[in-house]
Amino acid sequence: MAKWNAGVWAGIILLLFSIIIFVQSFAYSYASDVGPGPGFFPSWLSGLLVILSIFYIIASFKGKSVSNEKWPKGKAVKNILYILVGLFAFVILFLLFGFIVSGSVFLFLMFFKAYKWYVNILISISVSLFLFWLFNDVLSVQLPVSGILF
Numbered sequence: 001m002a003k004w005n006a007g008v009w010a011g012i013i014l015l016l017f018s019i020i021i022f023v024q025s026f027a028y029s030y031a032s033d034v035g036p037g038p039g040f041f042p043s044w045l046s047g048l049l050v051i052l053s054i055f056y057i058i059a060s061f062k063g064k065s066v067s068n069e070k071w072p073k074g075k076a077v078k079n080i081l082y083i084l085v086g087l088f089a090f091v092i093l094f095l096l097f098g099f100i101v102s103g104s105v106f107l108f109l110m111f112f113k114a115y116k117w118y119v120n121i122l123i124s125i126s127v128s129l130f131l132f133w134l135f136n137d138v139l140s141v142q143l144p145v146s147g148i149l150f
Contacts, residue, residue, distance in 0.1 A: 006071050007060030011053050018049035086110060099143040103128035 021042060028039030072080060086109045093102035107124035115123065135141040 005060060008057055011057035011060055015050060015053040015057065018046045018053055022046035022050060083110070094144070098146045100128050100132055100145065103131065 025039045025042035025046060028042065029037035030039045030043065031037045086106055089109070090102050090106040093105055096102075104124045107127055108120055111120045111123060114120075132143055132145075135143050
């Protein structure tokens with residue numbers, strides 16, 4: 001009997017995720033007047049991901065997995081949880097305070113171990129302001145400056 005290793009579980013999760021995105025992509029138009037519509041890339045990319053994840057599950061069942069990785073343990077689990085908590089905090093702060101504050105806090109948390117605190121603050125705020133400018137002014141995609149509280 002084949003062993004259900006981490007590759008099989010990762011393939012199943014990826015397969016379920018890609019099927020959900022594939023089904024949701026049909027809610028958007030496939031083509032527009034000027035070319036591909038908003039549903040073009042999600043449908044093709046998620047469809048390709050469905051096929052690749054099936055191949056990955058089969059390869060993992062046969063023991064021919066691309067990697068021999070095991071489930072993360074110890075410090076790796078802490079790092080994964082740290083990132084997930086940071087993403088969750090970003091979403092909450094985004095709703096409460098808007099993009100610039102939440103982006104700065106998120107980047108500060110992610111760079112906390114890599115840089116000194118004053119360099120980290122400078123990088124975090126600069127990158128958040130640059131991204132806000134890029135999306136808001138250059139790409140004309142409005143990002144919230146303030147959230148529910150302000």
